[in-house]
Amino acid sequence: MKGYKKLRIIDKKEWGSGYFSLFFKDYEISDSVFPGNFFMIKDSSLRSPVILPRPFSIARVFKDKGVFEIFFQVVGRGTGMFSKLKEGDILEILGPLGNNFPVETTKKIVMVAGGRGISPFLYLSKIVEEKGMDYILIYGGKSKEDVRFVSYLNSEKTIFVTEDGGFGEKGLVTEFLPKGNFLILTCGPEIMMKKIYEFYKDTETEVYVSLEERMACGTGVCYGCAKKIRTEDGTKMVRVCQQGPVFNAKEIIWDE
Ligand SMILES: Cc1cc2nc3c(=O)[nH]c(=O)nc-3n(C[C@H](O)[C@H](O)[C@H](O)COP(=O)(O)OP(=O)(O)OC[C@H]3O[C@@H](n4cnc5c(N)ncnc54)[C@H](O)[C@@H]3O)c2cc1C
Ligand code: FES
Known part of the structure; x- marks a missing residue:
């Protein structure tokens, strides 16, 4: 770099x-x-x-x-x-x-975005579409003003959701999660990503989340983004800017 x-x-x-x-x-x-x-x-x-x-x-x-x-x-x-x-x-x-969202899969990809968390899925939805991969995008916000890029996104593959029902489906994105074996990629408020993890945690579905940690250098030097994550035999400290920002949701210690 x-x-x-x-x-x-x-x-x-x-x-x-x-x-x-x-x-x-x-x-x-x-x-x-x-x-x-x-x-x-x-x-x-x-x-x-x-x-x-x-x-x-x-x-x-x-x-x-x-x-x-x-x-x-x-x-x-x-x-x-x-x-x-x-x-x-x-x-x-x-x-x-940083790293990126994994897309090497034979499973259907389900992208879930909350508010400004739509950013990575704008380009990703085009990439997987070009590759002919099966996907859907569930994209929500509080109201119509929080849901953008409507004409850019493939309307046949996108479920728009608003909390007040002002645009698309009424409710929370987490109410529209499909049941089955998928690759879930998500970005948005931590509470949303945590609910998604909990929804799939006892299933074969893998969930990847993008963390919005505060960062000062972005290159692993300042340790400002250090975070404890779960490993197979305990926990370890990582720098979100180096090992992330995308993590398997089961590595995250959600209740800290
Ligand atoms: C990897 C990564 C990618 C991001 N991508 C985007 C993006 O595409 N679009 C976007 O709008 N934002 C994104 N963010 C969040 C963005 O970096 C912060 O909103 C921004 O740094 C806030 O700066 P500020 O000076 O305006 O706010 P500040 O004045 O520093 O803080 C204002 C408020 O926002 C909170 N805040 C600040 N930074 C963060 C943070 N990183 N996470 C959570 N809360 C924070 C503070 O606690 C405070 O309450 C991303 C963050 C990370 C780590
Ligand atoms: S932001 Fe400095 S180490 Fe990650």
């Missing part, structure tokens, strides 16, 4: 309700990135009051154009600052980093 690259924002989309996308052009990144990977992104210009980089998943990739997207929700200072940037501004980007 090389160092930070200075990349220009070539496009920006404001989705409303605090959701934004930023687009960058870089063939090397677009060719090598895989869903689950993430980037550390910082703004080292004088305009920025935020010093540490922030982690963001890869969202869509338009490989033929060398363009990739990050999709984020404003939750604090860093994301607030990124949301104010405009086309032409330059950010520093490190990555792709």
Whole structure:
């Protein structure tokens, strides 16, 4: 992995309700990135009051154009600052980093996304579709405003769910989990991922989760993302940015 690259924002989309996308052009990144990977992104210009980089998943990739997207929700200072940037501004980007979602399987893949957790499944759903693999995507949020990319996603393969019933099915994504033997890939609030793990834990279905740990370096140096995980003979400490962010759900100590 090389160092930070200075990349220009070539496009920006404001989705409303605090959701934004930023687009960058870089063939090397677009060719090598895989869903689950993430980037550390910082703004080292004088305009920025935020010093540490922030982690963001890869969202869509338009490989033929060398363009990739990050999709984020404003939750604090860093994301607030990124949301104010405009086309032409330059950010520093490190990555792709981390591991990725496993897709080598003969089973049907079920992707489950909550809110901004849709990011990795935008590109992944296109990859598995191109490979002719069997999959569905269950994608939910609190209300209509939390469910985006509706026209981009394959409507025949996607179950949209909102808690208030304002769009798609009414309820929680966890109420739409299918019974059977699948490969489950999930990203979103921890409570959602925990419920999904519990739903399948006594079955043959394997569940993989992407963790949103706080990260300062993203490269294994600072130990800021250290987390205890379960192993066959006890527990061990891992750095989520190195061994993750994607883990088998049975490795996670959910009640800590
Ligand atoms: C591997 C990875 C991929 C991610 N991908 C995306 C993505 O694609 N889109 C997206 O919107 N966000 C993503 N996140 C989360 C994103 O990094 C945080 O929302 C962001 O760093 C918050 O920065 P801030 O300065 O705006 O918030 P801060 O001012 O630092 O914090 C604001 C609030 O958010 C909470 N918070 C901050 N960081 C995290 C975190 N990592 N996990 C949980 N809570 C946090 C804080 O506790 C606080 O309550 C990802 C995180 C990781 C680790
Ligand atoms: S963020 Fe520094 S070690 Fe993981």
